[in-house]
Amino acid sequence: MDKRLSSRKHRNQQNQLTGLLIVLAYFATGVPTLIGITLSHNEAIKIGKKIWQNECNGTVAGLTSWNEGENFASLGIGHFIWYPKDQRGPFEESFPKLVSFMSARGAKLPKVLGEGAQTPCPWNSRSEFLRAQQTTEMKQLRQFLADTVDLQTDFLIARLEAALPKMLAEAAPRKRTNVRQQFELLAAKPQGCYALIDYVNFKGEGVLHTERYQGQGWGLLQVLEEMPADRGDVLKEFSRAAVVMLKRRVANSPPERDEARWLPGWLNRVRSYNGR
16 A cells, blocks of 8 residues: 555544544533644645654654653654653653554554554663664664654644644633634644644643643643734734744743753744745
């Protein structure tokens, strides 16, 4: 079977899941959640490649990374988080969910993934991970990730589609209508879809209380809440609001994390969302 195939089949499966999420979200929040990410296969792959460029400089080598000062590996085009056994942190672990998603769609997993989504990262530290860069296991993992860009992109889209019900459930009732409207305005155009998909992968949905500094989040929910209603250029406003949230995150962050070193790159990334 063509590895790039089954986009339509995958999307149908995702739409079935989305329908269930809409119903559940309606009963949870009392707010209709009109979710619909409509992208052609070419548009979706273009977005996936942009995110690959953002996270890995578009390189195969960048598909298996472990950043200095972190206790987890960052894998795939979205640098999905994978924790070693008995290690956790404040950030959501997304790589096992990706593995489960791809396995359900027929992807043949490399041996290093063992039991699929239940397998913890086999490298226990960054130094151990770096020493293993040229091992057979690591090369197989990189090749697998390079061969499944389409499935990883589908996963990112499905994650965004599932994000809106969770954000509406977390948002204050008076803010839900604006959050939904801003989401739908952005999702109606390919560049807006890219901005939403990239940001939710980049900085999360904003619904986890562990992903906050001094009680303030920086995820997609917080960006949408920052956007005023009835403001003309939705892409420009999304980019502006993301800048505000990222600056606030750095200002609130623990000094020992030295997050200011990342801020210029973060701001360049989100400023590109308006397409200019």
